[in-house]
Amino acid sequence: MNPKTAGKIDGIIKKHSEGHGRLLGMLEEIQRENPHNYLPADSLEYVARKTSIPYAKIYGVVTFYSFFNLIPQGEHCISICRGTACHTKGSKKILDFLRKNYEFEGEDTNDAKLFLTTKDRKLTLRSVACFGQCALAPVVEIDGDIYGNMKVETLKKIIEKF
Ligand code: FES
CATH class of the missing domain: 3.40.30.10 (Glutaredoxin)
Incomplete structure (x- = not known):
């Protein structure tokens, strides 16, 4: 992951550091920031590392909700x-x-x-x-x-x- 993307994700994690549904809000924003409106695997791994939320839990969330995309979307x-x-x-x-x-x-x-x-x-x-x-x-x-x-x-x- 390039430093610019990592920096952006750091900012989003910081913004969603507390409260119920923080993981959902964080992932939604990361997806929105992606030019192809999806969540690449390296972004999910990065979130897991930075937040200490288990990767399996994050993956469970993004595969449960249909508005999350794991493959690049068209414009x-x-x-x-x-x-x-x-x-x-x-x-x-x-x-x-x-x-x-x-x-x-x-x-x-x-x-x-x-x-x-x-x-x-x-x-x-x-x-x-x-x-x-x-x-x-x-x-x-x-x-x-x-x-x-x-x-x-x-x-x-x-x-x-x-
Ligand atoms: S069948 Fe229900 S909205 Fe299309």
Whole structure:
């Protein structure tokens, strides 16, 4: 790990030195600071060493919560809901539009567990089981914002603005 990253993590650890949920807050911020929005193994090891929190505990936390990423993300992230309501209202069409128009890398074998990123690391495509917003189906999350009643045309316009 380079000294600049280590320094940044030191600052984050210091900021989250007390209180309940300090590990979560610390890891969230470290992930946010990463240009590819993920937690590299060396960052997790560094946190374990610096805080004396067992690595196994840290790893348990980052694998339990779905908002933590252990592999690099694209600059923008689109999550498509593949739950029944969204499927019925056309989420597959949205998914296929993205697959057809962008060159994704990664294992594309299971619609329900997709995690693909374009070669240029601009776009990550994920699938989600259900956002709990079924009345708004089909639901898509783009860079943390939820969009309901999504249509291919609307998505195209949003992506064009990236
Ligand atoms: S099925 Fe898509 S939000 Fe529930």
